[in-house]
Amino acid sequence: MTAAAPLRRADQLRRGEQVAIYCVMLIASLGYNFSFILVDYIRPFLRNDGVMTFAQTAQLYTVQALGVIIGSFAIPPLVARLGSKNVLIGSSLLLGLCTFANEVVTGFAPWAATRFIVGIVLPGCYIASVTMLANLFPPRARGRLLSVNMAMFSVSLMVFGALGSAIGGEWRWLVRVAAILPLVVAVATLVFLPDDRRFQVYANDDQSGADNRARGSWGEMFASARIRLTAACLVIAGLNFSAYQFYSGFITTYLKDVRGFSNELTGLFVTVDGIGTLVGTVIWGIIADRYGRRANLWGFVLAAVAIGALLAAPTIVPLLLAIELCYAIGLSCTNCWAAYFAELFPVRLRSMGTSLFHGGHIVSAFAPILVTVVAAQAPLAFGMALAPLSFLIAAAIWFGLPETLRRARGYRGFDPETP
Template sequence: MSKEMQTNDIVLGKDYSSAKRWIAFFSIALIYFFYCFNFMVGTFVKPTMIYSPAEGGFGFTLQQTEEIFAVMSFGTIPGTFIFGSIAARIGKKKTLILVALLIALTTFFPMLAPTSVLLWKAARFTCGVVLGGVFGTAMPLVADMFPTKYRGKLAATLTALYSLAMIFGGKLYGALGDANWKLLMYTAIIPPIIGAVMTFIFVPDDSAIAKEQYAKGKESGEKISYLSMYKGKYLWIGLGTILLSGANFTAYSAFSNNATTYLVTGIGMTAATAGAIYSMQGTGQLVGYIIWGLISDKFGRKVPAIGMALSAVAVFIYTQLGGNDVVAFYMVSALLGFMVGYSGPWGAYYTELFPEKYRALSSGMSFNGGRIISTFAVPAIAGVASGAMGMTAIFYIAIGVFVAGTVVWFFLPETLNKNKKEKITTSK
């Protein structure tokens, strides 16, 4: 392929130098990294939330803290639709800048009255709405700026930033501890503003293209909708993917949201040790995304279900460890992170499960639709912590949900062999 052919599929910044293009990517990646990090704020602030006022905390119950961060997850669903519509009209660059600034603003709101449960809930819900606008603007912007041969790798790089954010957050929490919770919050507030400024300066503008495409779509009257997508067998496939994603979010959140709190308040570890153990989960997950992705490309999209089943085993082992098993906690945390990487190939899998014309809709709804389930399930699960088993009961429920998700996955169709057959048929 000639150099000219390689650049013909670049939509934005065709006259950009290679260096300028990578700076633009870094600008977007900076916002995406702290978008990922924002989901972890609850994990690090939660110990302070449940401490009594005498201990320097807010005096919230565990269930209240789960509700606060569950509504944030739920907010991403309407946010996906809202900011997708905005991007279609004004462009992805301007929308991403708006989203980044609103992430900073909505994350700052609870700082005004940190002991107010109501303010925390309202702020985290609105923050969730804003966070819902990141994926649908950042990913397409990167695709528009780079040739086809780089797009898959760069999309995978952005996805892997979640694991890097987990590692970064664990190290930061370990260094700052509970006493510096405000500083932890500001690390989620200031960087998105920097990312917004960099995006404004370095990322090429797509507003003219967006307006032209929107006008053409309006003239043609062609509608690709969720109602038309969920018909016949695709209704059941769609429900299956939402249940699978719901099981993933519920089990993962029930465990991860309480991991550092369990280690500090239940096992008696220091914040530094708990944060380091949590970081190992992120390291394992980073590797897991890559390995399970390679496995799914070679052996099938359903094979990573093994990882979901083994996640249940890893959480069970976690509950059997004690205060003297620090090394084992590190190992199991890394192993669990690796297994949880089973969701890495879902972007491809969820897209392949539906007809090609619905690709703009299928993966997003299949993935984020699961947040509807976790929004209600995670706070309900937190309520069992008040019983005799305490937080261990939450982990046992997470184990059951991981197993249930594996069963749902078993009944969904395989897509890899189907796609291979389609390619062979096309070539003939």
């Protein structure tokens, strides 16, 4: 029997290889985030064009979230078996094709069907790319690298806002952009990314050497030793998604219907969200790598305070823009979760750990519908005010989780093998 080929060490990757891997991951994150926020941004346009009712536009998120929940638990075993590269290629192709379908179908039912499939494959893009980056880059830089990777959410918001302001009601152009990017990712992944199954990877220290051939299971994640960590990650991720949907999912509707802002001014607020989360990414990435992953929980507190301030503030546009900027900066504190959720679990369970971010949709799936129900009986702002409460509860739970960065002040000798 032929002996297995020796594994290459991740710390022996050449600089050019590292740059190529990272650039592809940035494009993958951009494509993922375009698809994720598409429905939120075009929600009022779908309603105004008579394509759907207000309630149906909210239900689209719920349908997509249900797909994400399925994908969050189905994708990690595929990553473990097929490798991050192959899963990223397949997920990106399906994501692009289903998004293209949104341009040509009309009515709630076909949109719901395509967004359900999009929801299933979205975790594939996220889990595969984050697992590869965590495996091939050391923890001393992991927080910043993965945080910037997640900052493509900010870039997506800025591009969406700029395009939305430029094209007005021609929302199908946004669908086209969201469809093309994943197809570019599939080609770039095929050409430039290595197979991380053939590497000795980084664990939670700065030298690679962990064997990446062991295959973990969901049984381990929900065993008595790890169920508290698993459940806590699911809950804080769910509260984060819920808070985002309570507020950001309806901010364009709120600005247009309640504040009476134009399409152009509404697009400017979305652009400010992108700028704020991009600035916040740099800030929180540095904090996570210097002071530890738990220090970022203060971003939730900032976001909660900012939401309350915006909903109560008078209609003074510069003031509202400044408050929205503070909210966006606070919101980006979760970018360190790409590293944190991987570090909380052994290498063999990393794909499962990173999937918990999307598993949080179990908690948040019905958040938009809850807002529409509340808004039917009270002002829309009342339903959106559920966001600060969600952020503050999540911050409290995050505070109780262990620190994984060894040089952080709050580190207490955490070992992912014996949590």
